[in-house]
Amino acid sequence: MKNAVILGASGYTGAEAVRLITGHPKLRLTALTGHSRAGERYADIYPSTAHLDLPDVVTAGDVDWADVDVVFACLPHGASQDTIATIADKVDTVIDLSADFRLRDPDLYAKTYGRSHDHQGLLGTAVYGLTEFARHELRGAKLVACPGCYPTCSLLALLPGINAGLISTDNIIIDAKSGVTGAGRKALQSLAFSELSDGAHAYGVGTHRHAPEIDQILTRSSGKETMVSFTPHLIPMNRGMIATCYVTLTDGQSVDDLRAAYHAAYDDEPFVHIEAAGAAPQTRHIRASNHCRIGIFADRVPGRAIIISVIDNLTKGSSGQAVQNYNATQGWDETLGLHVQPIFP
Ligand SMILES: NC(=O)C1=CN([C@@H]2O[C@H](COP(=O)(O)OP(=O)(O)OC[C@H]3O[C@@H](n4cnc5c(N)ncnc54)[C@H](OP(=O)(O)O)[C@@H]3O)[C@@H](O)[C@H]2O)C=CC1
Ligand SMILES: CC(=O)N[C@@H](CCC(=O)OP(=O)(O)O)C(=O)O
Numbered sequence: 001m002k003n004a005v006i007l008g009a010s011g012y013t014g015a016e017a018v019r020l021i022t023g024h025p026k027l028r029l030t031a032l033t034g035h036s037r038a039g040e041r042y043a044d045i046y047p048s049t050a051h052l053d054l055p056d057v058v059t060a061g062d063v064d065w066a067d068v069d070v071v072f073a074c075l076p077h078g079a080s081q082d083t084i085a086t087i088a089d090k091v092d093t094v095i096d097l098s099a100d101f102r103l104r105d106p107d108l109y110a111k112t113y114g115r116s117h118d119h120q121g122l123l124g125t126a127v128y129g130l131t132e133f134a135r136h137e138l139r140g141a142k143l144v145a146c147p148g149c150y151p152t153c154s155l156l157a158l159l160p161g162i163n164a165g166l167i168s169t170d171n172i173i174i175d176a177k178s179g180v181t182g183a184g185r186k187a188l189q190s191l192a193f194s195e196l197s198d199g200a201h202a203y204g205v206g207t208h209r210h211a212p213e214i215d216q217i218l219t220r221s222s223g224k225e226t227m228v229s230f231t232p233h234l235i236p237m238n239r240g241m242i243a244t245c246y247v248t249l250t251d252g253q254s255v256d257d258l259r260a261a262y263h264a265a266y267d268d269e270p271f272v273h274i275e276a277a278g279a280a281p282q283t284r285h286i287r288a289s290n291h292c293r294i295g296i297f298a299d300r301v302p303g304r305a306i307i308i309s310v311i312d313n314l315t316k317g318s319s320g321q322a323v324q325n326y327n328a329t330q331g332w333d334e335t336l337g338l339h340v341q342p343i344f345p
Helices: 012-021 079-087 106-113 149-163 210-222 255-266 315-330
Strands: 002-007 027-033 070-073 093-096 143-145 173-178 229-234 241-248 272-274 292-298 304-311
Touching (some): 012 315, 070 079, 070 315, 149 210, 149 241, 149 292, 149 315, 210 229, 255 272, 255 292, 255 304
Parallel strands (some): 070 093, 173 229, 272 292
């Protein structure tokens, strides 16, 4: 057994990490941290866990780091890099769910996140953990930067086509929608039921911080400087996310070629599935699971295709992928702890 600590266990991704890790056969939770909720019983924060024997919530400063093997950091960006810098040499592995170690260029990080990156030595050691495309680097990694939820959903939809040279890097358009848990558990007027329960809106139009993250990976994969058009929306849904990607096929390529490339990339993957031709993926088919479903369509505009991807933002989009990444660092079966089936309906 490995001893695991969850930083930010009082938040939504932290709670999802608790749900998954308590079902993991090789992980034992030894500490849970919070910020404003430190000092509380975990069951008072999440009553659904009352039947579990979980540690009380403490601050990161109160954790006894002796014998801790792995830390799942479910903290806001900024707080995450500062906290990880104080513990990285005390534990074997840090799996960071925040944005702090995703962007390779510290200047781009500062521009995107409005603060400096103060731990650039650590930044240089981080592996970008989009598991399906990072296995070799993940094995033995000490610090893993889990991708953002929108980048996970979008990149799973785009990378097989980009890697096979079937999709042009020009004019990629990503239209994405997220459930409200994507914004975390904080109490904000803009996240109130009365503000959100019966409407939808775009946000971060032309400016969202996940666009440079997607650009970075597509540029690295294609070898061509790539910039995507990316617009996220908030929709009245609790958990789940959908990314509809409009792409141009490279000369002479067809949607059948595209489908063949996606099957080649994903048919052996435990968590990524291609829909039958003509079928569109639905968020309710992956709800509360680590699965991603992808639909591939010809556009009515000749030479263009539409690729649609769905994930659960709290599972494949954050804590599920985090557990999958830890399994990969250890060389374990990647599905350990992740046999949670989609909740339906
Ligand atoms: N929600 C999602 O779908 C996804 C989130 N992420 C990323 O995961 C991270 C966590 O997100 P999420 O769980 O949604 O957020 P929440 O707001 O739900 O939880 C944040 C957690 O961090 C703690 N915290 C807040 N401020 C500080 C601080 N200054 N120092 C230390 N701890 C602090 C909170 O403690 P307390 O509640 O006790 O105050 C809470 O435990 C973020 O970086 C987010 O961007 C990534 C992918 C998807
Ligand atoms: C609905 C909603 O607000 N979603 C969040 C994304 C959550 C996420 O993945 O953010 P990180 O990059 O910080 O990990 C947002 O758009 O900022």
